[in-house]
Amino acid sequence: MLKITDLEVKSLDKTIIHDLNLTINDGEIHVLMGPNGTGKSTICKVLLSHPDYLVTKGDIIYNNESIKDLDTTSISRKGFFLLNQNPIEIEGITNAEMLRNALAERTNTRVDIFEFNKKLNEICNIINLPKSFVHRDINYNMSGGEKKKNELLQLFILEPKFIILDEIDSGLDVDALKTVGEALKNYYDKYKPSILIVTHHADILKYFSDYQVHVMKEGTIIENGNQNLVQKIETSGFGATTINGTDLNE
Amino acid sequence: MNKLLLAEDNKIKTGTYILEYHKDSNLEINGDVSLFNYDTENHNLNINLEDLALLKGDFISITNKDLNLTINTHNNNELTLNYLIINEGINNIVITLNMLGNASFASITIHVINKTKDSKVNIVCDGIVKENTYDNELNENLKGLITKNDTIKISPNMIINTNEVIANHKVTISSYNPDELFYLMSKGLSLNASQKLLLESFTTNFINEKYQEQIKMEVNINE
Numbered sequence: 001m002l003k004i005t006d007l008e009v010k011s012l013d014k015t016i017i018h019d020l021n022l023t024i025n026d027g028e029i030h031v032l033m034g035p036n037g038t039g040k041s042t043i044c045k046v047l048l049s050h051p052d053y054l055v056t057k058g059d060i061i062y063n064n065e066s067i068k069d070l071d072t073t074s075i076s077r078k079g080f081f082l083l084n085q086n087p088i089e090i091e092g093i094t095n096a097e098m099l100r101n102a103l104a105e106r107t108n109t110r111v112d113i114f115e116f117n118k119k120l121n122e123i124c125n126i127i128n129l130p131k132s133f134v135h136r137d138i139n140y141n142m143s144g145g146e147k148k149k150n151e152l153l154q155l156f157i158l159e160p161k162f163i164i165l166d167e168i169d170s171g172l173d174v175d176a177l178k179t180v181g182e183a184l185k186n187y188y189d190k191y192k193p194s195i196l197i198v199t200h201h202a203d204i205l206k207y208f209s210d211y212q213v214h215v216m217k218e219g220t221i222i223e224n225g226n227q228n229l230v231q232k233i234e235t236s237g238f239g240a241t242t243i244n245g246t247d248l249n250e
Numbered sequence: 251m252n253k254l255l256l257a258e259d260n261k262i263k264t265g266t267y268i269l270e271y272h273k274d275s276n277l278e279i280n281g282d283v284s285l286f287n288y289d290t291e292n293h294n295l296n297i298n299l300e301d302l303a304l305l306k307g308d309f310i311s312i313t314n315k316d317l318n319l320t321i322n323t324h325n326n327n328e329l330t331l332n333y334l335i336i337n338e339g340i341n342n343i344v345i346t347l348n349m350l351g352n353a354s355f356a357s358i359t360i361h362v363i364n365k366t367k368d369s370k371v372n373i374v375c376d377g378i379v380k381e382n383t384y385d386n387e388l389n390e391n392l393k394g395l396i397t398k399n400d401t402i403k404i405s406p407n408m409i410i411n412t413n414e415v416i417a418n419h420k421v422t423i424s425s426y427n428p429d430e431l432f433y434l435m436s437k438g439l440s441l442n443a444s445q446k447l448l449l450e451s452f453t454t455n456f457i458n459e460k461y462q463e464q465i466k467m468e469v470n471i472n473e
Contacts, residue, residue: 048436051428072435081436088433092451101447102438137455138433154437 008057017219027192034216035238040198044166079161087147090138123156127183144171163195169204181207279303294318301325308458314338324351335362337371346376353385360392367398374405381411394423
C-alpha cells in the first residue's frame with residue numbers, strides 16, 4: 001500500500017505540491033487528472049525521488065516504510081516503474097544491455113541469456129513491437145508510439161508492483177493506443193499491480209473496469225470520485241467545470 | 251585487413267589497414283582507405299590525402315603525453331575521422347586539419363575523457379581552410395565527459411580564409427546527464443552501473459565495433 005500524507009514538494013524554493021494526501025491499496029488503479037501545470041507529473045517524479053524536487057513536508061509510505069528519503073534505485077527495486085510522457089533517448093545503450101544490467105543487479109546473479117531473449121521475444125509479440133527493438137538504443141530515433149511500446153517492453157521484463165503512467169496516451173494513434181491499453185490490461189490481470197495513471201483523456205481508461213479518480217489543482221487534490229467524474233470532465237472540461245463547488249478555472 | 255607497420259614515411263593505397271607504429275610518422279593516402287589505429291605508445295602522425303583520396307579513420311589514443319595529429323586535404327577528398335582520446339596526466343593534444351585544395355569534405359568527431367581524477371587535458375582543434383579555395387565543407391564535433399574531479403579544456407579554432415566554404419563546429423563538455431542517470435536508476439540500476447553504461451556509451455558508440463570491447467576494458471579497469 002502507498003500512502004502519501006500532507007505532502008509538500010518544492011523545486012528551486014517554489015512550492016509545487018502542498019497538502020497532498022493519497023492512498024493507493026495493493027492492486028488498485030488510481031487516476032490523476034487536472035489542468036496543465038497542476039503538479040501531476042511532479043508527483044510521478046517525486047515518487048521516484050527525482051533530484052530536481054525536494055520533499056519539505058509530509059511523508060510517502062510504501063508497505064509501512066517511508067520511501068521519501070530513498071534514492072531512485074532503491075525505490076525502483078521496491079517495485080516502482082515510471083513511464084514518462086516523453087521517455088528520454090539514450091544513444092549508445094541498448095534496451096537489452098540496460099535490462100540485463102538491471103536484472104543482474106537486482107538479483108545479484110548473472111542473467112540467463114537464453115531465457116532472457118526468449119522472454120523478450122514473447123513480450124515483443126504481446127506489444128506488437130519488432131524484435132529488433134530489443135537491440136536498439138534506448139528510445140533513440142523512435143516515434144512517440146514506439147517509445148511508449150519500448151517502455152512497455154521494459155515494464156514486462158522488470159515486472160513492477162507499482163506502475164506510474166504519466167500521460168502514456170499522449171502522442172499515440174488509435175492502433176498504438178489499443179496495443180498499449182490491451183498490453184497494460186494483460187499485465188494488470190496477470191500481476192495485479194497498483195497503478196497510478198496521469199491522463200487528460202478517458203481513452204486509456206476504457207481498458208480498466210474499476211478505478212478511482214482524483215482531480216488536482218494548483219498542487220493539491222481537490223476532488224475525489226469514480227468513473228462518473230471522468231465523464232463529467234470529458235463532457236464539460238476543466239476550464240468551464242465546477243466540481244463540487246470548486247471552479248477549476250478560478 | 252592489412253597490418254601496417256609505419257616507418258617514418260609511408261604511402262598507402264586503397265584498402266583497410268590497422269596502423270602499428272613505433273615512431274612518429276608521415277602517411278600519404280591514395281585511393282579509398284579505411285584506417286584503424288589503437289595507439290598506446292603516444293606517437294605523432296601527419297596524414298596527407300592526395301587528390302581524390304577518401305579516408306575513413308577510427309583512431310583511439312590512450313595517452314600520457316602530448317600528441318599532435320595533422321591532416322592535410324587537397325582536391326576532391328572525403329575525410330571522416332572518429333577519434334577517441336583517453337588521457338592520463340596533464341597533456342596538450344593538437345589536432346590540425348588543413349584544407350589546402352578544393353571540393354573536399356571533412357568531418358571530425360572527437361570524444362575525450364580523462365583516465366584519472368587529477369588529469370588535465372587541453373585539446374586544440376584547428377580547422378584551417380586556405381585562401382582562394384572553394385567548395386570545401388568542414389564539420390567538427392568535439393565532446394568531453396567529466397567523470398571524476400578532472401579537467402577537460404577544448405579549444406575549437408576555425409581559421410577560414412575564403413568565403414566559399416561551409417564550416418561548422420560544436421563543442422560540449424559536461425558531466426553525466428542527470429536526466430539520463432535518473433532514467434537508468436528508475437529502472438533499478440545503481441548509480442555506479444548507470445555511470446558505467448553512460449561512460450561506455452560515450453567512449454564506444456561512435457567508434458567501429460572492432461575496438462569496443464578493448465575500450466570497455468580500458469575504461470572499466472580504471473574505475
